[in-house]
Amino acid sequence: MDLLFYHIKLHCYVVVxxxxxxxxxxxxxxxxxxxxxxxxxxRTELDQPTIGILICKTKDxxxxxxxxxxxxxxIGVSEYKLSESIPENFKGNLPTIxxxxxxxxxxxxx
Numbered sequence: 001m002d003l004l005f006y007h008i009k010l011h012c013y014v015v016v017x018x019x020x021x022x023x024x025x026x027x028x029x030x031x032x033x034x035x036x037x038x039x040x041x042x043r044t045e046l047d048q049p050t051i052g053i054l055i056c057k058t059k060d061x062x063x064x065x066x067x068x069x070x071x072x073x074x075i076g077v078s079e080y081k082l083s084e085s086i087p088e089n090f091k092g093n094l095p096t097i098x099x100x101x102x103x104x105x106x107x108x109x110x
Contacts, residue, residue, distance in 0.1 A: 023059035025067035
């Protein structure tokens with residue numbers, strides 16, 4: 001899993017999985033695996049079910065709907081957009097979009 005948070009107001013863990021490619025149905029299965037692991041290893045009887053968020057470069061809504069239709073855990077799929085504009089005072093201090101995508105690809109292939 002790429003990110004793990006705890007939502008204080010909802011009283012639940014939130015698992016975030018990041019992908020640099022278009023949504024693939026197998027991503028839902030992998031995220032479901034992470035949710036089950038967090039629920040069994042970390043969640044207590046005081047916590048609500050763990051929420052999964054899958055963020056992909058692009059998604060086909062129909063494919064995502066089919067992939068999630070029989071999963072009984074709260075999972076959402078979203079797209080991200082990269083911005084080409086960086087404020088002048090941040091230029092040179094932040095990695096480029098290409099640097100970030102390469103880094104994500106390294107972890108995505110693990």
